[in-house]
Amino acid sequence: MTAKPGIPSILKTAVVNALVALVLFSLMVGIRTEAGASGQLTYWTRFGDLAWLVAAVFGGSIVIELLRQWIGPTGAENLVPPAVKSGVSFIGRYLAPALLIFTLLVPVIFYNQRYILDLAILVLTYVMLGWGLNVVVGLAGLLDLGYVAFYAVGAYSYGLLATNFGWSFWVCLPLAGILAAFWGVLLGFPVLRLRGDYLAIVTLAFGEIIRLVIINWQDLTGGPNGVSGIPRPSFFGIPLDNSDDGLAAKLGIEFSPTHRIVFLFYLILALALLTNWATIRLRRLPIGRAWEALREDEVACRALGINTTTTKLTAFATGAMFGGFAGAFFATRQGFISPESFTFQESALVLAIVVLGGMGSQLGVALAALAMIGGFELFRSLETYRMLVFGMAMVLIMIWRPRGLIGHRAPTVYLTKAQTISSDLVKEGHG
Amino acid sequence: MDYFAQQLINGLVLGSIYGLIAIGYTMVYGIVGMINFAHGDVFMIGGFIALITFLLLISTGLTAIPVILLVVLLVSMAITALYGWTIERIAYRPLRHSFRLAPMLSAIGMSFVLTNYSQVAQGARVKPIPPVITGGYTLHESPDGFVIQLSNIQIMVVITTIVLLALFTWLVSRTRLGRDMRACEQDQTMAALLGVDVDRTISMTFVIGAALAAVAGLMYLLYYGLVDFFMGFVAGIKAFTAAVLGGIGSLPGAMLGGLAIGLIETFWSAYFSVEYKDVAAFSILIVVLIFMPTGLLGRPEVEKV
Numbered sequence: 001m002t003a004k005p006g007i008p009s010i011l012k013t014a015v016v017n018a019l020v021a022l023v024l025f026s027l028m029v030g031i032r033t034e035a036g037a038s039g040q041l042t043y044w045t046r047f048g049d050l051a052w053l054v055a056a057v058f059g060g061s062i063v064i065e066l067l068r069q070w071i072g073p074t075g076a077e078n079l080v081p082p083a084v085k086s087g088v089s090f091i092g093r094y095l096a097p098a099l100l101i102f103t104l105l106v107p108v109i110f111y112n113q114r115y116i117l118d119l120a121i122l123v124l125t126y127v128m129l130g131w132g133l134n135v136v137v138g139l140a141g142l143l144d145l146g147y148v149a150f151y152a153v154g155a156y157s158y159g160l161l162a163t164n165f166g167w168s169f170w171v172c173l174p175l176a177g178i179l180a181a182f183w184g185v186l187l188g189f190p191v192l193r194l195r196g197d198y199l200a201i202v203t204l205a206f207g208e209i210i211r212l213v214i215i216n217w218q219d220l221t222g223g224p225n226g227v228s229g230i231p232r233p234s235f236f237g238i239p240l241d242n243s244d245d246g247l248a249a250k251l252g253i254e255f256s257p258t259h260r261i262v263f264l265f266y267l268i269l270a271l272a273l274l275t276n277w278a279t280i281r282l283r284r285l286p287i288g289r290a291w292e293a294l295r296e297d298e299v300a301c302r303a304l305g306i307n308t309t310t311t312k313l314t315a316f317a318t319g320a321m322f323g324g325f326a327g328a329f330f331a332t333r334q335g336f337i338s339p340e341s342f343t344f345q346e347s348a349l350v351l352a353i354v355v356l357g358g359m360g361s362q363l364g365v366a367l368a369a370l371a372m373i374g375g376f377e378l379f380r381s382l383e384t385y386r387m388l389v390f391g392m393a394m395v396l397i398m399i400w401r402p403r404g405l406i407g408h409r410a411p412t413v414y415l416t417k418a419q420t421i422s423s424d425l426v427k428e429g430h431g
Numbered sequence: 432m433d434y435f436a437q438q439l440i441n442g443l444v445l446g447s448i449y450g451l452i453a454i455g456y457t458m459v460y461g462i463v464g465m466i467n468f469a470h471g472d473v474f475m476i477g478g479f480i481a482l483i484t485f486l487l488l489i490s491t492g493l494t495a496i497p498v499i500l501l502v503v504l505l506v507s508m509a510i511t512a513l514y515g516w517t518i519e520r521i522a523y524r525p526l527r528h529s530f531r532l533a534p535m536l537s538a539i540g541m542s543f544v545l546t547n548y549s550q551v552a553q554g555a556r557v558k559p560i561p562p563v564i565t566g567g568y569t570l571h572e573s574p575d576g577f578v579i580q581l582s583n584i585q586i587m588v589v590i591t592t593i594v595l596l597a598l599f600t601w602l603v604s605r606t607r608l609g610r611d612m613r614a615c616e617q618d619q620t621m622a623a624l625l626g627v628d629v630d631r632t633i634s635m636t637f638v639i640g641a642a643l644a645a646v647a648g649l650m651y652l653l654y655y656g657l658v659d660f661f662m663g664f665v666a667g668i669k670a671f672t673a674a675v676l677g678g679i680g681s682l683p684g685a686m687l688g689g690l691a692i693g694l695i696e697t698f699w700s701a702y703f704s705v706e707y708k709d710v711a712a713f714s715i716l717i718v719v720l721i722f723m724p725t726g727l728l729g730r731p732e733v734e735k736v
Contacts, residue, residue: 020513020517023510023513024510024513024514024517026510027479027480027483027484027487027506027510028476028479028480028483028548028549028552028553029552031483031486031487032552032553032554033482033483033486033553033554033558034554034556034558035556035557035558035559039559041482041486041558041559041560043483043486043487043490143532143535145539190717190721191717191720191721193721193724194720194724197465197466197535198675198720198724200466200535201466201668201671201675201716201720202716202717202720204668205668205672205713205714205716205717206713206717208668208709208713209710209713209714212706212707212709212710212713213710215706216704216706216707216710344664345543348539348543351536351539352536352540355532355536384547384550384551385547385551387543387546387547388543388544388547388548388551390540390543391540391541391542391543391544391545391546391547392540392544393540394536394537394539394540394543395521395522395537395540395541395544398522398526398529398533398534398536398537398540399522399525399526399537402526402529402530402533403530
C-alpha cells in the first residue's frame with residue numbers, strides 16, 4: 001500500500017467490478033428460462049434487473065473503496081475507543097446471568113403469545129445443538145459437517161421406540177442420547193486418523209448416508225413420509241392434556257394448551273443448561289484440557305502422551321449424545337419427523353452458529369443462535385432469499401472476523417507469573 | 432455379459448464427467464491446500480450458462496449443431512471461469528493466511544450463495560432440453576434381444592474429456608503457467624522469491640478448474656438433457672470422492688478416481704439398488720480415506736512440526 005488511491009483509481013476499480021458483474025450476471029440474471037406447459041423451454045429477458053444489479057455493484061464498490069480509505073489499513077480493531085471496550089467487557093460479565101434470568105422468565109412474560117413461545121423453543125433447540133457441536137468443533141477442533149446425523153438418530157430413536165413399543169419419553173431420552181453417542185463412536189472410530197478438511201468431508205458423507213438410509217429404508221422409517229403420531233411428553237408420567245388424569249386436573253387448575261408449550265420450553269431449557277453445565281465441567285477435567293490441547297496442536301499432544309484416539313472419540317461421542325437429546329426433544333415437540341428436517345443445510349446452520357459464536361465460547365454460541373434463528377424468522381417472508389443471505393453472511397463473517405463475533409480461546413490453564421529463563425540454560429545440549 | 436458391457440460404457444461416460452470436476456478439486460487442493468466446497472456449484476453454474484446460451488442460439492435460428500455446440504462450449508467456459516476467478520477473489524484470497532477452518536467455512540457459505548443464487552435467478556424447477564445429439568451405434572446384439580448401444584453423445588463426452596485432459600496435461604507440464612503452478616504447489620514462499628506471481632497463479636488455477644467444470648456442466652446437460660439448481664451438491668461430493676480416491680493433488684489420479692466412481696455407481700445401480708447408489712459412493716469415500724488416505728496415485732503426506 002503506497003499513497004491513498006485518488007478518485008480516478010476508485011472509479012477505475014468500480015468500473016472493473018461493474019464490468020465483471022455485468023458478465024457474471026448477463027446470462028444468469030438477464031435471461032430467465034422456464035419449462036413451458038409442453039415441456040418446451042422458453043425464455044424472457046430481464047435487463048432491468050440486470051442493470052440494477054450492475055449499478056448496485058458499481059455503487060457498492062465505490063462505497064467500499066471509500067470506507068477502506070477512511071478506515072485505513074489498520075482495520076476495524078482500533079475504531080473502538082478503550083472506554084467503550086471496558087464498557088463492553090463490563091456488560092459481558094453480567095450478560096450471561098441476565099440472559100439466563102430473562103430466559104427463565106420468558107414463559108411468564110409472553111404467556112399469552114404462543115408465537116414467541118414457539119420461537120423461543122426453536123431458538124433454545126438450536127442453542128442446545130450449538131452447545132453440543134461446540135464440544136466437537138469449539139473444544140476439540142474437529143470440523144464436523146454431519147452433526148445433523150446425530151440429531152436425526154436421536155429423533156428417530158425416540159420416534160420409532162415410542163410409536164412401535166409405546167415407550168415413554170423419559171425412558172427414550174437417555175436411550176436416544178446413548179444411541180447417538182454409539183453412532184458417534186461408530187463414525188469416530190474409523191475416521192480418527194483423518195484431520196481437518198478430510199474429516200469434514202467424511203462427516204458430511206456420513207450425514208448424507210444416514211439421511212439416504214432413512215429415506216430408503218421405508219419398512220422401518222416410513223421413508224420420505226416420515227414417522228407421525230409421536231406421543232407428546234408427559235410431566236414425568238402425568239399427561240399434559242384435558243383428561244381427568246391430566247396435570248391440570250390433578251392440580252385443580254383450568255386446562256390450557258399453553259401448559260404443554262411452557263412445559264416444553266422449560267424442558268429444552270433444562271436440556272440446554274445440562275449441555276452447558278456438562279461442557280463447562282468437562283473443560284475443567286483432564287479430558288476437556290486434552291480436547292483443547294488437541295485443537296491447538298495434535299502433534300504436540302501426541303508427544304505429551306495424550307491418547308489422541310480416545311480423546312477424539314470422547315469428543316465425538318459427547319457431542320453426538322447432546323445432539324441425540326436434542327433430536328429426541330425435536331421429535332416429541334413436533335410429533336412428526338421426516339428426513340427433510342435433517343439435511344446438510346441444518347448441519348451447516350448449526351456449524352454457522354458455533355463459528356459465528358466464536359468457537360468455544362458458550363455465551364457466544366447462545367447469542368449467535370438467537371441472532372441466526374431470530375434473523376431467519378424476520379426474513380421468513382423472503383423465503384427464497386433467506387439461504388442466499390445466510391451464505392453471504394457466512395462468507396462475510398469469515399472475512400471480517402474469522403474467529404467469530406466473540407473470539408474466545410482463552411486457555412483454561414496458564415502461568416500466573418511470567419518466567420524468565422537465563423539464556424545459558426537453554427543452550428544446545430544443556431536445555 | 433452384454434448387460435455388463437453396456438453398464439461399462441455408461442459408467443465410463445459418467446466417470447468422465449466426474450473426472451472433469453474432480454480435476455478442479457485436486458488442483459486447488461494441491462496448490463492452496465483447501466477443499467473448494469463451492470466447486471460442485473461452479474459445475475452447476477456452468478450447466479446453467481450452457482443451457483441459456485444454447486437456448487439463445489437456437490432462438491436466433493441457427494441450425495448447425497457443431498457451430499452451436501462450439502459457441503456454447505466457449506461461452507460457458509469463459510463465463511464460468513470468471514465465476515471461479517470472482518469466487519477466489521471474494522471468498523478465499525482474504526483468508527489465505529487465516530486459521531485453517533476459515534477457508535472451508537467460507538467455501539461452504541459460497542456454495543450456499545451459488546445454489547440459492549441460481550434458484551432465485553432461474554427458479555427451482557428442472558430445466559429440460561430436447562436431445563441435441565442423437566443417434567448412435569449398435570455394437571452387439573445378443574440372441575435374446577439385448578442390444579449394446581454406444582450413442583454419439585457418449586462418444587462425444589469421452590472424446591472431449593480425452594482432448595481436454597491432453598491439453599491440460601500439456602499445460603501443466605510444458606507451459607510457463609504450469610511450471611508456476613507446480614512451483615506454488617511445492618513451496619509458495621520460495622516460488623514468490625523466484626519471481627512467480629503467486630496470487631496470479633492461484634487465480635489461474637481457479638479459472639482453469641472452473642472452465643473444466645463448465646465443460647463437465649455442458650456434458651451433463653447434453654447427456655442427461657436437464658439441469659437444476661441443486662445438482663452441484665451431490666455431483667460435487669462425488670467428484671471430491673473421485674479426487675480423494677485418485678490421490679488428492681494428482682491430476683491423472685483425479686481422472687482415474689472419476690472413472691472408478693462412475694463405474695462403481697453405475698454397476699451398483701445396475702446390480703444392487705438404484706436407491707442406494709449415493710450411499711455406495713459416499714461409503715467408498717469413507718472406506719478409501721480410512722484404508723488408503725493417500726489414494727491411488729497420491730503421495731504420502733509428511734507432517735512436519
